[in-house]
Amino acid sequence: EPEVTQTPSHQVTQMGQEVILRCVPISNHLYFYWYRQILGQKVEFLVSFYNNEISEKSEIFDDQFSVERPDGSNFTLKIRSTKLEDSAMYFCASTGRAREAFFGQGTRLTVV
Amino acid sequence: GQSLEQPSEVTAVEGAIVQINCTYQTSGFYGLSWYQQHDGGAPTFLSYNGLDGLEETGRFSSFLSRSDSYGYLLLQELQMKDSASYFCAVRKDDKIIFGKGTRLHILP
Numbered sequence: 001e002p003e004v005t006q007t008p009s010h011q012v013t014q015m016g017q018e019v020i021l022r023c024v025p026i027s028n029h030l031y032f033y034w035y036r037q038i039l040g041q042k043v044e045f046l047v048s049f050y051n052n053e054i055s056e057k058s059e060i061f062d063d064q065f066s067v068e069r070p071d072g073s074n075f076t077l078k079i080r081s082t083k084l085e086d087s088a089m090y091f092c093a094s095t096g097r098a099r100e101a102f103f104g105q106g107t108r109l110t111v112v
Numbered sequence: 113g114q115s116l117e118q119p120s121e122v123t124a125v126e127g128a129i130v131q132i133n134c135t136y137q138t139s140g141f142y143g144l145s146w147y148q149q150h151d152g153g154a155p156t157f158l159s160y161n162g163l164d165g166l167e168e169t170g171r172f173s174s175f176l177s178r179s180d181s182y183g184y185l186l187l188q189e190l191q192m193k194d195s196a197s198y199f200c201a202v203r204k205d206d207k208i209i210f211g212k213g214t215r216l217h218i219l220p
Contacts, residue, residue: 035210041212042199042210043199043210043213044210045208045209048206048207050206056206095208099143099145099162100157101145101208102157105154106154
């Protein structure tokens with residue numbers, strides 16, 4: 001069964017450092033997403049990506065964040081200068097023409 | 113704005129039936145979905161309602177009434193492994209918006 005893969009599973013970084021979270025969506029999917037989930041809270045939308053550009057982003061997705069699809073398979077989320085409040089689980093997801101979103105297992109980001 | 117409201121917690125007994133409600137204040141969306149998330153895991157898709165009415169998938173059923181801005185997830189023959197958080201979600205424009213989730217506790 002196809003799946004979305006994310007690396008690393010856990011990232012610890014110092015405040016102010018840049019981090020890149022990586023995702024390989026399902027190959028024939030069209031839409032790619034990043035979500036974050038602070039422990040015990042809801043799954044929050046960050047950004048969607050379609051046709052090689054951002055199609056929608058939330059107010060959380062400020063200038064500190066960027067996304068790229070550098071090749072045909074990877075989809076990355078970069079946080080330029082991490083803050084303590086960026087500590088969360090970050091999920092990548094992808095959808096095709098069907099309604100179901102497939103999520104990766106997430107990257108737990110800890111900013112210290 | 114767009115919001116989906118769910119109870120924060122529900123408790124039920126193993127073998128019983130439980131209903132998790134979702135009310136929403138959004139329009140122009142494609143349909144209502146439900147996702148399950150176990151602690152430490154990723155959300156996984158359970159069901160989708162594009163049209164009003166009931167959709168059944170094994171022990172799980174989901175219902176949508178657009179006129180009432182309301183939907184629910186029904187879990188039957190509860191098992192301990194059903195202990196998880198359940199999120200309703202709508203796909204609108206180019207994003208999927210999730211409710212805050214309902215934590216389901218199952219008692220033996």
